[in-house]
Amino acid sequence: MNRTTELFKNEHYLQNHLHLFVNRATEDFHVPFHSHEFIEYCYVAQGRGYHHIENETFSVHKGMLYVIPVGVSHVFRPSTPDSASEPLIVYNCLFDTRMIERLSPILLDRPVQEHLEALGSNEKLNTSSYFKVFDRDGSAESIMQRLYREMTVPSVGSATMLLSFVGQLVITVYRLKYGEADKRTADATDFTSVIQYIERHLSEPITLSDLAHMSRWSNRHLQRLFAKHSGQSFGSYLQNARIHKSCELLRESSHKVSAIAELVGYRDIDSFNAVFKKIVGQSPSEYRSLQRG
Numbered sequence: 001m002n003r004t005t006e007l008f009k010n011e012h013y014l015q016n017h018l019h020l021f022v023n024r025a026t027e028d029f030h031v032p033f034h035s036h037e038f039i040e041y042c043y044v045a046q047g048r049g050y051h052h053i054e055n056e057t058f059s060v061h062k063g064m065l066y067v068i069p070v071g072v073s074h075v076f077r078p079s080t081p082d083s084a085s086e087p088l089i090v091y092n093c094l095f096d097t098r099m100i101e102r103l104s105p106i107l108l109d110r111p112v113q114e115h116l117e118a119l120g121s122n123e124k125l126n127t128s129s130y131f132k133v134f135d136r137d138g139s140a141e142s143i144m145q146r147l148y149r150e151m152t153v154p155s156v157g158s159a160t161m162l163l164s165f166v167g168q169l170v171i172t173v174y175r176l177k178y179g180e181a182d183k184r185t186a187d188a189t190d191f192t193s194v195i196q197y198i199e200r201h202l203s204e205p206i207t208l209s210d211l212a213h214m215s216r217w218s219n220r221h222l223q224r225l226f227a228k229h230s231g232q233s234f235g236s237y238l239q240n241a242r243i244h245k246s247c248e249l250l251r252e253s254s255h256k257v258s259a260i261a262e263l264v265g266y267r268d269i270d271s272f273n274a275v276f277k278k279i280v281g282q283s284p285s286e287y288r289s290l291q292r293g
Contacts, residue, residue: 133176
């Protein structure tokens with residue numbers, strides 16, 4: 001099913017002289033799938049959910065930071081429609097090429113300058129790809145929090161402080177992406193491929209042993225990684241991923257509920273209905289009806 005992509009324009013978001021916007025948003029199902037004319041740094045501060053980028057879907061949790069270049073389409077979605085009990089909270093830092101020009105005297109290292117310029121390119125054939133890093137020591141979160149506070153409660157010297165913080169954010173993320181990775185970072189990166197495999201094969205039987213064979217980790221180590229990176233056991237994560245995908249299909253397709261159950265790996269409709277209601281709080285039919293008004 002083809003997605004409709006909305007374009008977010010600079011003039012709507014970047015109205016100050018710095019051409020910078022920072023917010024702290026609780027994600028929902030209302031923000032459209034979109035691209036934008038600016039660079040976006042997105043930091044997951046709380047909760048769990050999904051990040052749809054172009055044709056890929058990533059499971060997200062606290063500490064993940066995504067960099068979305070100009071022209072790349074994406075949207076965040078929470079893991080459940082009940083945002084009050086389980087919110088997905090994301091800090092967003094948006095800026096355009098005019099901010100890049102202001103950062104030039106600060107960012108003295110040519111590789112960092114070239115990296116940032118590539119993110120701001122609007123030439124389709126030369127657009128830098130999106131990427132993510134994991135904020136293992138909280139340094140990126142601290143910068144995001146300071147950016148947000150300075151943006152929302154400006155004072156004397158705020159413009160200078162904001163410029164400095166954006167420079168710090170760019171360099172910190174650059175180091176996380178290109179610096180030497182320790183074992184925890186390597187585990188987080190490799191574990192992402194496990195998550196991506198699950199997302200691509202939801203309609204098929206998936207066992208922990210299958211994933212262990214694919215990743216060359218033991219079942220026990222995989223269980224530890226699921227607990228560490230998702231806060232859930234493998235079984236709970238798989239169940240939630242299947243129900244999240246079924247919610248998407250109920251909203252965006254005309255498939256029968258029984259067909260959707262099969263598409264997300266349930267061969268027994270009664271089991272699907274029971275699990276769906278337990279997680280979402282409504283039956284699949286009730287959910288579809290409410291979502292479509």
